[in-house]
Amino acid sequence: MKAFNFNQWSQTHLAAIELALDDNVPAYAPAGLGDAMRYAVLDGGKRLRPLLVLASMEASAAGQQAGWMEDAAMRAACAVELIHAYSLVHDDMPCMDNDVLRRGKPTVHVKFGQAQALLAGDALQSLAFELITPDDSDIPDAVQTKLCALLARGAGHAGMAGGQAIDLASVGVALDAEALRHMHRCKTGALLETSVLMGALCGDASARAYEALHVFAQAMGVAFQVVDDILDVTANSAVLGKTAGKDAADNKPTYVSLLGLAGARQEAKDLAEQAQSALIKSALPNTQALRALTDWVLHRQH
Amino acid sequence: MKAFNFNQWSQTHLAAIELALDDNVPAYAPAGLGDAMRYAVLDGGKRLRPLLVLASMEASAAGQQAGWMEDAAMRAACAVELIHAYSLVHDDMPCMDNDVLRRGKPTVHVKFGQAQALLAGDALQSLAFELITPDDSDIPDAVQTKLCALLARGAGHAGMAGGQAIDLASVGVALDAEALRHMHRCKTGALLETSVLMGALCGDASARAYEALHVFAQAMGVAFQVVDDILDVTANSAVLGKTAGKDAADNKPTYVSLLGLAGARQEAKDLAEQAQSALIKSALPNTQALRALTDWVLHRQH
Numbered sequence: 001m002k003a004f005n006f007n008q009w010s011q012t013h014l015a016a017i018e019l020a021l022d023d024n025v026p027a028y029a030p031a032g033l034g035d036a037m038r039y040a041v042l043d044g045g046k047r048l049r050p051l052l053v054l055a056s057m058e059a060s061a062a063g064q065q066a067g068w069m070e071d072a073a074m075r076a077a078c079a080v081e082l083i084h085a086y087s088l089v090h091d092d093m094p095c096m097d098n099d100v101l102r103r104g105k106p107t108v109h110v111k112f113g114q115a116q117a118l119l120a121g122d123a124l125q126s127l128a129f130e131l132i133t134p135d136d137s138d139i140p141d142a143v144q145t146k147l148c149a150l151l152a153r154g155a156g157h158a159g160m161a162g163g164q165a166i167d168l169a170s171v172g173v174a175l176d177a178e179a180l181r182h183m184h185r186c187k188t189g190a191l192l193e194t195s196v197l198m199g200a201l202c203g204d205a206s207a208r209a210y211e212a213l214h215v216f217a218q219a220m221g222v223a224f225q226v227v228d229d230i231l232d233v234t235a236n237s238a239v240l241g242k243t244a245g246k247d248a249a250d251n252k253p254t255y256v257s258l259l260g261l262a263g264a265r266q267e268a269k270d271l272a273e274q275a276q277s278a279l280i281k282s283a284l285p286n287t288q289a290l291r292a293l294t295d296w297v298l299h300r301q302h
Numbered sequence: 303m304k305a306f307n308f309n310q311w312s313q314t315h316l317a318a319i320e321l322a323l324d325d326n327v328p329a330y331a332p333a334g335l336g337d338a339m340r341y342a343v344l345d346g347g348k349r350l351r352p353l354l355v356l357a358s359m360e361a362s363a364a365g366q367q368a369g370w371m372e373d374a375a376m377r378a379a380c381a382v383e384l385i386h387a388y389s390l391v392h393d394d395m396p397c398m399d400n401d402v403l404r405r406g407k408p409t410v411h412v413k414f415g416q417a418q419a420l421l422a423g424d425a426l427q428s429l430a431f432e433l434i435t436p437d438d439s440d441i442p443d444a445v446q447t448k449l450c451a452l453l454a455r456g457a458g459h460a461g462m463a464g465g466q467a468i469d470l471a472s473v474g475v476a477l478d479a480e481a482l483r484h485m486h487r488c489k490t491g492a493l494l495e496t497s498v499l500m501g502a503l504c505g506d507a508s509a510r511a512y513e514a515l516h517v518f519a520q521a522m523g524v525a526f527q528v529v530d531d532i533l534d535v536t537a538n539s540a541v542l543g544k545t546a547g548k549d550a551a552d553n554k555p556t557y558v559s560l561l562g563l564a565g566a567r568q569e570a571k572d573l574a575e576q577a578q579s580a581l582i583k584s585a586l587p588n589t590q591a592l593r594a595l596t597d598w599v600l601h602r603q604h
Contacts, residue, residue, distance in 0.1 A: 033467035095416035114397035126458030149435035156428030165335035
């Protein structure tokens, strides 16, 4: 058996994701809307969520990969990235975080105006659900339905949008560790969890594997946010591709403000270990990519 | 056979729609998000789209109404109203139409702030897809999948959001009748069409009936917008529940600016006749409610 090569795995899969996003975000949408949508999605982003979908599908399928599984997983991968991209577009708007720099480029409303940015975000959310309900495909209806159900819940009031509302209400408010974790579990964690669970669904995971992947995804999702908070303090804007130090300047509670820098680093390490141990409990044979993505989350510089 | 009584039909169905919306838009969404979502949806609105879903389901089922059909139709009815409600919330924001009055009440961003309005709109769109993919139900997966597919396409870049982008780009631009019709077919028509088609799907319409209902929905959708443009000129803000004369003030092209008031009235009448004739061609026995809703669209005062 050949040793798993994460660099090769991620390069191949990233190339496929970029191609699929390029195919699926329409340039022809009317009156400049397509340009704004494509600008928001293409040429940037770490694609962590799509990679998680694909890695989770491959782990779940455990070598029994049916043809529809790859199609479903790539559609789900694009869909979750569109939800993520729309949330960034809306989050950057003047009435929210008022950010002018994202992935090293002017934000969508700076480039296309606020009205077009608002519409592009809205249309990207719709497109996400369109992608996972194709007109003709071999993807079983039960899978398409559950993908929609997962994505809607991960994106909505009990997931990402709910987390953003808590975030909005928490500026200048002293949150304790539990409240901060709840906020991030919604705001960032929900969509990361959704990515892993959508992948599990596409790979037809057993109930036991699905549960283990759920535990994995929860720990990994919080770890991601802890590292985000650390990078907001330690990295500079050029490396980060967005404005650094913004959370502190906005007086937002973070893991660093709550636990200190060393405490936050320990928290990230503990969570990553929880995630890895859930993978072992899954008893799935092909979790190398999920393991490597967790390492990447912990050690990333941006 | 008892004569069809539209007043009674619409009162019964409106009451059921209000109850279902009240049940389904969560007060418990965090940090004020639930309040903003409920404010955007409850206590107001003509509920034309939900009524169209229910009427179209009843017509399509043609007396063979299975239990899951009612559940599916009410979920679809709520879902399409949530999409409509979210679009109004975002459309009213300062960066779009900057409207302060809607359904006779302060708009969502006036009441809750722009950031919360943005999030509430986003969360309402997610919730729409959540409602039509319930965790446990007798609704066939194939129906749930197609409902998601229809709603995503009706709401997205080729439907409502696309129409809004064209609208945005058309301020002060001379559109001809064809371009104006295309814009409105997307902006308003797409979601009205979606309502009728979702109902047809919920009522398990035959291919022939589905096609006839599609033709009906297209004509009725444009008629609705023509009447809207007429009312923008002839009604006052109090009756309309929103700021009257806004399109003319904003120098937006309308059917009235293009065809004159008499021409626009004739256009509305012609379209309503096309819609009614499509219903006759459908050969469905129970189209009374759809017929009555078309009459109401033509003769409404707000």
